[in-house]
Amino acid sequence: MVQKHQVVVIGGGFGGLETARRLRRVDVAVTLVDRRNFHLFQPLLYQVATGGLSPANIASPLRSILRRQKNCQILMGEVIGFHARQKQVVLRDKVLSYDTLVLAAGAGPSYFGNDGWKTYAPPLKTIEDATSIRGRIYTSFELAENETDPERRKELLTFVVIGGGPTGVELAGALADISHHTLVHDFRHINPKEARIILVEAGGAILSTYPSKLTQSAARKVQELGIEIRMHTMVTGIEKDRIELKTPSGVEHIATHTVMWAAGVKPNPLSQALASEIGIDCHKSGRIPVNSQLNIEGHPDLFVIGDIAHCEDHDGKPLPGVAPVAIQQGRYVARTIQVRLRGDLEPEPFRYQNRGSMATIGRKAAVAEIGKFTFSGFFAWLLWLLIHLMQIVQFQNRLLVFFQWSYSYFTYNRSARLITQPSSERAQDLPADSKES
Amino acid sequence: MVQKHQVVVIGGGFGGLETARRLRRVDVAVTLVDRRNFHLFQPLLYQVATGGLSPANIASPLRSILRRQKNCQILMGEVIGFHARQKQVVLRDKVLSYDTLVLAAGAGPSYFGNDGWKTYAPPLKTIEDATSIRGRIYTSFELAENETDPERRKELLTFVVIGGGPTGVELAGALADISHHTLVHDFRHINPKEARIILVEAGGAILSTYPSKLTQSAARKVQELGIEIRMHTMVTGIEKDRIELKTPSGVEHIATHTVMWAAGVKPNPLSQALASEIGIDCHKSGRIPVNSQLNIEGHPDLFVIGDIAHCEDHDGKPLPGVAPVAIQQGRYVARTIQVRLRGDLEPEPFRYQNRGSMATIGRKAAVAEIGKFTFSGFFAWLLWLLIHLMQIVQFQNRLLVFFQWSYSYFTYNRSARLITQPSSERAQDLPADSKES
Structure with missing residues (x-):
């Protein structure tokens, strides 16, 4: 028996989940790895933060979404690195082999180097x-x-x-x-x-x-x-019950008990881990540059999508870190994997449809x-x-x-x-x- | 202006909440103190523990329940003691004076002296x-x-x-x-x-x-x-991934990753604090004994209800720690406060109606x-x-x-x-x- 083509997808967010689902009728074995057991509908997270919705209203168990998809297994665990030459993903307690890897690990908050602010401005x-x-x-x-x-x-x-x-x-x-x-x-x-x-x-x-x-x-x-x-x-300073601002008219202090941070994001550190493993540089945003097939250039077995990818539009502008981009990329990647396995011609370059x-x-x-x-x-x-x-x-x-x-x-x-x-x-x-x- | 009769209710569970609500048309000022900002419908907690319901499905904000009751204020805080002589409740950061105190602080888990088990058997x-x-x-x-x-x-x-x-x-x-x-x-x-x-x-x-x-x-x-x-x-021992049982046929060890504790309860430590402040003994269950008016004997200004009270039925059996007992006691206490303020005859002794x-x-x-x-x-x-x-x-x-x-x-x-x-x-x-x- 020939072993099926192994697709490992890292991340159960919009991009990773779409990739896995779109592969359901393709003759591959999919492993979706996530640290969490659920897919989170992030655009409504602010509703949970303000008491309008409960967490379970915007989070669906990944196993529940994918329960009927027999060619997909879910692995709850944390990826800590890669062995690109051996085509392996290193988890904390095991190693997974892949034929194709889809990195869709998303982004976290960025405090622009002031990580101490996180305590007072979550x-x-x-x-x-x-x-x-x-x-x-x-x-x-x-x-x-x-x-x-x-x-x-x-x-x-x-x-x-x-x-x-x-x-x-x-x-x-x-x-x-x-x-x-x-x-x-x-x-x-x-x-x-x-x-x-x-x-x-x-x-x-x-x-x-x-x-x-x-x-x-x-x-x-x-x-x-x-x-x-x-x-x-x-913002130039955040401490307990006080923030310091630099405004056009000078420095201002505001006494406040509650500060919330919605200012910056940076990609998951796995971008750096994968880039240095294969010897490329990340974009200055920290994202991994991909070509128009959403591959790392020269690595057709490595796809990077969503907030962790630096993907330029046809006019050279980077695509924003939003759900529709990740979803369309996931769909594209699934189709590309299928097309390549069949030995068909390469699909058209990825084009984001901004709806x-x-x-x-x-x-x-x-x-x-x-x-x-x-x-x-x-x-x-x-x-x-x-x-x-x-x-x-x-x-x-x-x-x-x-x-x-x-x-x-x-x-x-x-x-x-x-x-x-x-x-x-x-x-x-x-x-x-x-x-x- | 004569200050209104101050009723302080400790605990927003079934008993305390019912007391506060039943006082809505009585000419008193009610202060409901709870460490949490919500009333919890405990009988369905196992549904949350097993993923059937979300926390907010079984928890209602106390302020939301009591928002229209103008004679009731809610204070989120922790009671740490009593000055019975001065008729005061001591919170961590303030002191509240009462004319009538209703203690309805409930019960927590009891590990029968083996508190170390809590880590492995929550x-x-x-x-x-x-x-x-x-x-x-x-x-x-x-x-x-x-x-x-x-x-x-x-x-x-x-x-x-x-x-x-x-x-x-x-x-x-x-x-x-x-x-x-x-x-x-x-x-x-x-x-x-x-x-x-x-x-x-x-x-x-x-x-x-x-x-x-x-x-x-x-x-x-x-x-x-x-x-x-x-x-x-x-149960004679609980450690990581293992419990020890004493069964009729001997000692048995079971290898298990998940142990849950639903074995015993003990009253909130405030029972001991109040009992020693006024110089009485708690029942051996740790609960405060009350008379048929739900008062501590000799203290008509001190009511104790719900899981923290030791209240005997007409046949001398202690009432169980269940919601209907607490609710009926809360109703009784509210009526008793009203009747005494009016100067009417004392109400009939409390009788639990087991429905x-x-x-x-x-x-x-x-x-x-x-x-x-x-x-x-x-x-x-x-x-x-x-x-x-x-x-x-x-x-x-x-x-x-x-x-x-x-x-x-x-x-x-x-x-x-x-x-x-x-x-x-x-x-x-x-x-x-x-x-x-």
């Missing part, structure tokens, strides 16, 4: 990040309710979101909803509406990858929600760019809702999320606002559970 | 316990899938539940469902049906508080699910005792479902839980089976996330 990339931010946000309101010193209370009710991309804007918008609607009857000593929400952006516009018409409309909507935008502003992009701003507005059309306002929000619901992988999640959203929308409620898993770093704030649970 | 009392057990269960299957040594694989697929009360039986039943249905197509190298589930009970019957007819029927159902029951068996009790066994059976009637089997299961849904506090949760259950029931799916928050103790098993998240 990122939003994992379920644990989201439940931790959720705990911080609602704990700040709880502490403010108990606080008698007006200065300290103000500090507790000041929320700073760093980064004016989609995640930052969506987080800030959801925070505005929380303070203006969700919590409005909940407290006796504070008025949640007095919460101050500041969105810090280094450049000259929020959602800067969108056309300038939408950018301006987004900025207006954000300000209507009472959010302060600081453009052209760099548009969108971001929400609170509970009633969004901006959307679809082909030549741009939308903003409530219609864009409905469109955003529809498209995101359609994309969520599993049937159950789609209905559950729809149900929860409808309910939350009409009642302004956020039922998942639990303060859980107090970690050691929060112990000084909240004695709660530190001893018993 | 309890099931909090949301964090439940998500941690969920992670352990599904991680064991993941590790077994990757394991080549048959002995170690067997160890990974052996699950031991200690304690044959309702929690233990429900956990074991859900584990049987997981291994026989939920995961049946999910793995390529193991057969989840080979999982061995052992239920350890020190006494001679499971669900021993039920009538013997039900007890026998429950034991049959449990065995039909393939669960091994060890009666008259004491029945029930426990589920897997996804098709339950045992129920209602008045003189006993049920078992599918009808009892439906009844159990109905009653639990009706009891869940908030409208949204009820529908969401119903929806999720219906879906899970017909598809055998458990969509919330996420392995999250890997804590330090699990790091040796799963390198996953230990570095990056």
Whole structure:
């Protein structure tokens, strides 16, 4: 018996999962490796971070998604390196051989060299990040309710979101909803509406990858929600209860208990590991450069896709790190593997079909760019809702999320606002559970 | 202006929450103190521990439940002691004065003096316990899938539940469902049906508080699910991957990666703190003895209810630590406070109305005792479902839980089976996330 062609896919995000699924009718043996047992629908992570959805609403077990795909096995484990010459992936406790490797390990937060900031300005990339931010946000309101010193209370009710991309804007918008609607009857000593929400952006516009018409409309909507935008502003320091900003008019300090980081990403360190193993340089972004077949040049057995790949569009611009790019790349890679195994001609070079992009701003507005059309306002929000619901992988999640959203929308409620898993770093704030649970 | 009568309620569980809510039309100022920001519907915690429901499905924010009750404020904080003479409750960072105190702080797990066992046999009392057990269960299957040594694989697929009360039986039943249905197509190298589930009970019957007819029927159902029951068996040692049992026929060792503790409870340590402050002795169970008005004898300003109170029925038997007792006691206390403030006659002594009790066994059976009637089997299961849904506090949760259950029931799916928050103790098993998240 001839052993089947072994495809090892690293990462169960949008790109890796799509690759594995598209290989279901191809005569190969697929091994999907992920550190987690679930696929995460990252675009809605901010909803978990603000208590609108539960983690399980946006995370589907990989085994459940792929249970019927008999040519695919899932391996929960951590990749720590590669032996490219032997065509092997090194896991912590075993070694996997491949004929074709698809690296889709994604990206994590980047603090631009200031990793110490992470303690006070957590990122939003994992379920644990989201439940931790959720705990911080609602704990700040709880502490403010108990606080008698007006200065300290103000500090507790000041929320700073760093980064004016989609995640930052969506987080800030959801925070505005929380303070203006969700919590409005909940407290006796504070008025949640007095919460101050500041969105810090280094450049000259929020959602800067969108056309300038939408950018301006987004900025207006954000300000209507009472959010302060600081453009052209760099973060120069983050410590407990205080951040330092460099603004066009000088240095500013803001006293704040809650800072959230949505400013930068960097690829998974496996990019460096693979690049040095095969003797190439990463792009200055840290991503691995790929050719128009999504291979590392000269290595037709090595595909790199999604946020960890540096892939240039036909006009030489790098593709953005968004789900649709990764999904289209995954599909392309699966087809290329199939075509090459058959011995057919090489497929056309990969071309990203930009079907548009969108971001929400609170509970009633969004901006959307679809082909030549741009939308903003409530219609864009409905469109955003529809498209995101359609994309969520599993049937159950789609209905559950729809149900929860409808309910939350009409009642302004956020039922998942639990303060859980107090970690050691929060112990000084909240004695709660530190001893018993 | 005369200050209102101050009622301080400690604990937002079934008893404390009911007390606070029943005081809504009484001319008092209520302060509800809890370490958590939510009320937990504990009877369904085993569903979270097995991935059937999300934490937010069974936890409602206290502020959300009580938002419209203007005479009630909520204080998230930890009580550390009492000054009974000054009528004060001492929190970690402030002191609260009361005219009437209602202690409803509940109970936690008891390891009968072997607290070291907790590391390897976690309890099931909090949301964090439940998500941690969920992670352990599904991680064991993941590790077994990757394991080549048959002995170690067997160890990974052996699950031991200690304690044959309702929690233990429900956990074991859900584990049987997981291994026989939920995961049946999910793995390529193991057969989840080979999982061995052992239920350890020190006494001679499971669900021993039920009538013997039900007890026998429950034991049959449990065995039909393939669960091994060890009666008259004491745990004498728990260490990593191994437990030691003292059975009627001698000492037995079982190699197992996953042990769950559902064997004993003990009251919150505040029982001891209050008892010694006012110079009384706790009952040998650690609970505070109360009289038929639910007061500590001689202290009409001190009520103790729920799992932390030792309250004897009219025939001298202590009331069990279950939700209906706490709820009825909370209602009684609220009425007693109102009656005394009005200066009316004392109310009748508290009498617990036992409306029945029930426990589920897997996804098709339950045992129920209602008045003189006993049920078992599918009808009892439906009844159990109905009653639990009706009891869940908030409208949204009820529908969401119903929806999720219906879906899970017909598809055998458990969509919330996420392995999250890997804590330090699990790091040796799963390198996953230990570095990056």
